[in-house]
Amino acid sequence: MPGTSAPRSLRAWWALRPPAAGAAVMATGIISVGLHLTGYEVLSRITLAVACVAWLGLATDFVLRLLRQPARWRQEAGTPAALTAVAATTVLGTRFSALGWQALAAALLALAAVLWPGLLYVVVSNWRRRMPGAVFLSCVATQGLAVLGATLAAAESTAWLAHAALVLFWLGLVLYGLALLHFDPRQVLEGAGDHWVAGGAMAISALAGSKLIAADSPGLYLWNDDADDVLHTVTVTLLVLDLAWYAVLAVAEAVRPRPRYDVRRWATVFPLGMTATATLSVAAAIEVSWLETPGEILLWIAVAAWLAVAVGAVQEERAYVSAAAEEAELTSTARR
Numbered sequence: 001m002p003g004t005s006a007p008r009s010l011r012a013w014w015a016l017r018p019p020a021a022g023a024a025v026m027a028t029g030i031i032s033v034g035l036h037l038t039g040y041e042v043l044s045r046i047t048l049a050v051a052c053v054a055w056l057g058l059a060t061d062f063v064l065r066l067l068r069q070p071a072r073w074r075q076e077a078g079t080p081a082a083l084t085a086v087a088a089t090t091v092l093g094t095r096f097s098a099l100g101w102q103a104l105a106a107a108l109l110a111l112a113a114v115l116w117p118g119l120l121y122v123v124v125s126n127w128r129r130r131m132p133g134a135v136f137l138s139c140v141a142t143q144g145l146a147v148l149g150a151t152l153a154a155a156e157s158t159a160w161l162a163h164a165a166l167v168l169f170w171l172g173l174v175l176y177g178l179a180l181l182h183f184d185p186r187q188v189l190e191g192a193g194d195h196w197v198a199g200g201a202m203a204i205s206a207l208a209g210s211k212l213i214a215a216d217s218p219g220l221y222l223w224n225d226d227a228d229d230v231l232h233t234v235t236v237t238l239l240v241l242d243l244a245w246y247a248v249l250a251v252a253e254a255v256r257p258r259p260r261y262d263v264r265r266w267a268t269v270f271p272l273g274m275t276a277t278a279t280l281s282v283a284a285a286i287e288v289s290w291l292e293t294p295g296e297i298l299l300w301i302a303v304a305a306w307l308a309v310a311v312g313a314v315q316e317e318r319a320y321v322s323a324a325a326e327e328a329e330l331t332s333t334a335r336r
Contacts, residue, residue, distance in 0.1 A: 022084025023194070024313075025054045026140075027269035029091035031306055034277040034299045036098055037284075048095055055092055058085070078126045080134035081194075082119050083141040086112045090144030097151045105155075109148045116141060124175075130184035133195035134267065138179055140197065142172035143204040150211035153220075162215045162222050169208045176201050188249065189256045193264035199245030200271025202238055207278040209235030210285035232286060239282050246275050261312030269309050272302035 028051035035044035062085060065073045076082055093108035120138060127135065149165030152158065179201070187195040213231050216222040223231060249271075276298035283291035 021263055021266070022058055022081065022088050023264070023266035023270055025051050025058060025088035026084060026091050027266045027273055027306060027309075028054060029088065029095060030270060030273040030277055031299075031302060033091070033095050033098070034273055034280065034302065036095065037277065037280045038296050038299060044095075048092075051088075051092060051095075055088055058088070077119060078122050080123050080131070080137045083116075083123055083137040086116045086119060086141040087137065087144045089115070090141075090148040093148045094151050097148070097155055102152065102155050105148065105152055109145070109152060112141075112145055112148070116145060124178075127179075127182050129182060130186075131179075131182045132184065132187050133191055133197040134264075135179045135182050136176065136197040136201040139172045139176040139201040140204055142168055142175055143201070143208045146172060146208040147204065147211050150208065150215045153222075154211070154215040154217075157217075157220055159220055159222060162212065162220070165208070165215075166212055169205070169212060172201075172205055172208065176205065188252045191264075192258065192262040194267035196249055196268040196271040199242055199249055200267075200274050202242035202245055203271055203274035203278040206235055206238035206242055207274065207281050209238060210278065210281040213285040214281075235282060236286065239278060242275055242278060246271075261309070261316055263313070265309045265312065269302060269305045272305050273299070276302050 028047050032044045032047040032051060035041075035047060062073075065076075089108050089112040093105040093112070096108065097105035120141065124138060146165045146168040149161050149168065153162035153165060180198075183198060188198075209231055212222075213228070213235060216228065276295055279291055279295035279298060283289065283295060
């Protein structure tokens with residue numbers, strides 16, 4: 001019956017979602033963080049709720065595939081997009097920490113830390129030449145741990161966590177350099193959306209640097225003057241490089257428009273939101289107030305992109321369910 005075919009079609013559509021769908025949680029979560037930083041708390045909490053629902057859905061799918069389709073799970077775990085599981089978890093943890101829910105944030109950090117080494121090893125082992133922008137997710141996932149670790153270190157005045165985050169910060173930069181060697185530069189003009197992660201990885205690295213700077217305090221005293229100067233210099237440099245990537249990628253989109261919806265477009269929204277959030281966070285960490293205005297402008301650009309991609313996702317879902325229901329109806333009619 002048509003009434004029962006639609007739910008089945010929806011389940012079938014969901015089953016086809018690739019690991020890249022985790023970028024939707026990352027994008028929505030970082031938009032929530034940015035809205036919080038700019039004082040739009042109601043909107044921030046609404047987007048956080050959406051991100052949480054999506055995260056729970058993807059987490060359930062992650063576990064069910066592991067139990068029911070282990071071969072497919074292992075195959076997908078070897079793709080760079082599998083690291084969105086780590087990155088999305090750390091983004092949500094960072095937002096929860098801002099709400100004061102430190103225990104939940106710490107639990108998400110622990111979960112991400114457990115997932116990270118195994119997935120990173122498998123993903124990096126499968127690197128090859130001329131890869132799409134998802135290759136930079138190795139850096140994003142690692143820096144996500146650094147961001148959440150530094151955030152919790154500041155909230156809980158925990159020095160060892162800040163030092164662990166600093167190690168992850170430098171490791172993330174090393175992974176960025178290695179990923180850059182495997183990135184296909186033609187993706188800048190040909191990519192389906194995840195090519196933006198090349199800039200997004202720079203953005204989350206700058207965010208991690210700003211969180212490490214902010215974690216220091218007279219009572220905690222994490223870094224000496226030399227280390228603090230290095231952190232400031234590297235963080236500002238990373239933000240400048242991120243903005244340069246942003247400009248290059250935006251021009252490439254204008255030169256070679258790619259308006260058709262693709263699930264990898266969520267990996268475009270995430271760097272847009274991350275660049276805005278990094279700009280706002282760096283502005284606060286190094287006390288450069290004039291950066292706040294461009295940061296907020298970039299945030300609303302990211303919000304507009306989120307809405308556009310969300311509309312595309314809904315339209316794709318409706319088209320899939322409608323086509324599947326029609327096919328089921330035709331099959332039922334033919335049997336009669």
